[in-house]
Amino acid sequence: xxDYKLHCFAESGNAYKAALMLELTGQPWQAVFVxxxxxxxxxxxxxxxxxxxxxxxVLEHGEQRLTQSALILEYLAERTGQFGPQDEAEKREIWRWxxxxxxxxxxxxxALRFIFCLKNSGETPVVQFLRERxxxxxxxVDAHLAKTPFMVGGRLTIADLSLAGYVxxxxxxxxxxxxxxxIEAWKARIMAVPGWRHPYELMPRVAG
Amino acid sequence: xxDYKLHCFAESGNAYKAALMLELTGQPWQAVFVxxxxxxxxxxxxxxxxxxxxxxxVLEHGEQRLTQSALILEYLAERTGQFGPQDEAEKREIWRWxxxxxxxxxxxxxALRFIFCLKNSGETPVVQFLRERxxxxxxxVDAHLAKTPFMVGGRLTIADLSLAGYVxxxxxxxxxxxxxxxIEAWKARIMAVPGWRHPYELMPRVAG
Numbered sequence: 001x002x003d004y005k006l007h008c009f010a011e012s013g014n015a016y017k018a019a020l021m022l023e024l025t026g027q028p029w030q031a032v033f034v035x036x037x038x039x040x041x042x043x044x045x046x047x048x049x050x051x052x053x054x055x056x057x058v059l060e061h062g063e064q065r066l067t068q069s070a071l072i073l074e075y076l077a078e079r080t081g082q083f084g085p086q087d088e089a090e091k092r093e094i095w096r097w098x099x100x101x102x103x104x105x106x107x108x109x110x111a112l113r114f115i116f117c118l119k120n121s122g123e124t125p126v127v128q129f130l131r132e133r134x135x136x137x138x139x140x141v142d143a144h145l146a147k148t149p150f151m152v153g154g155r156l157t158i159a160d161l162s163l164a165g166y167v168x169x170x171x172x173x174x175x176x177x178x179x180x181x182x183i184e185a186w187k188a189r190i191m192a193v194p195g196w197r198h199p200y201e202l203m204p205r206v207a208g
Numbered sequence: 209x210x211d212y213k214l215h216c217f218a219e220s221g222n223a224y225k226a227a228l229m230l231e232l233t234g235q236p237w238q239a240v241f242v243x244x245x246x247x248x249x250x251x252x253x254x255x256x257x258x259x260x261x262x263x264x265x266v267l268e269h270g271e272q273r274l275t276q277s278a279l280i281l282e283y284l285a286e287r288t289g290q291f292g293p294q295d296e297a298e299k300r301e302i303w304r305w306x307x308x309x310x311x312x313x314x315x316x317x318x319a320l321r322f323i324f325c326l327k328n329s330g331e332t333p334v335v336q337f338l339r340e341r342x343x344x345x346x347x348x349v350d351a352h353l354a355k356t357p358f359m360v361g362g363r364l365t366i367a368d369l370s371l372a373g374y375v376x377x378x379x380x381x382x383x384x385x386x387x388x389x390x391i392e393a394w395k396a397r398i399m400a401v402p403g404w405r406h407p408y409e410l411m412p413r414v415a416g
Binding site: 052053054066067068070071075092095096099100102103107124125126129140143144 | 260261262274275276278279283300303304307308310311315332333334337348351352
């Protein structure tokens, strides 16, 4: 029996944050497929029974049920002793970037990718708005990574795993990623970590 | 000399989260006006010296400089012993809602208000997109507040102060707030807390 069950699907970068953490820390875990594209997370029964916030990932660990990727990352860092902060100052710095990620970096990029790439909206005012906002967030992270190899403390932490949720997704959102050379170098550093795997290799996809 | 300096402006609901917490916990604090509407947070020098993430609020406390409203709320709860969690389970529940707030509830509503009400965009596809997303987040919080008077633990906590960042702003975003009667009742409960003040009374406004 795996210790952890992760409610997820491969296209979710928010679920990938948790899946990659489980993988890199060597936890036995099992994916529970969520049929997001057919509305499972909008289903009232799923919300009542699994997550009232209507989102993946959800992590089950014994009697614990955790939601919100940043909280799941912190929970796993505390329990495994890996990729967490070394002191209170680092802890705040990690949370500062996980919050920025949830508010802007992942948030705008994921919405852009969903609408433009997965729903094939074509070029619309909403796409342009989301691309502008995502690009502004990318610039802030790129400027930070110009000064440091990883986001906090000079080593891989859960701050990196949070921000990296969607950056390996293959879809072309129309953002010129070559402009963000520090982010590109950071992505290569993360991919070089032993045990790294792509989201589409870690979690079940909608269409087999 | 006040103990705390808060970089803020009255129209920022994210700054209001911190300002109201300082006020309700009775901390001596001073507002440092940030000229957001004239681009101060986009200025490279401001970013280098105050916040590389280009956002308010920023809280100064002695040598400490904190950003991200959720972290500021937690910091003040720990130091004042007020409005924080009573145990680990409550702490996670509070963070779960603060993250949902940063990702969706405040995020979409604040963007909608900024574009539609403060920039007077008129009715556009972007406004409609943001209104839909904000409404979906409001529904989730309203359903939660149907079961409990405050978000976590049956009493006012920093989870409420986070989610309440923009709900007292007077501008009409085109969302029918009467639809969210549990949110309206919760707002009335927050306003009844001794010492409650409106954001426009707590922080300096752009146009005096």
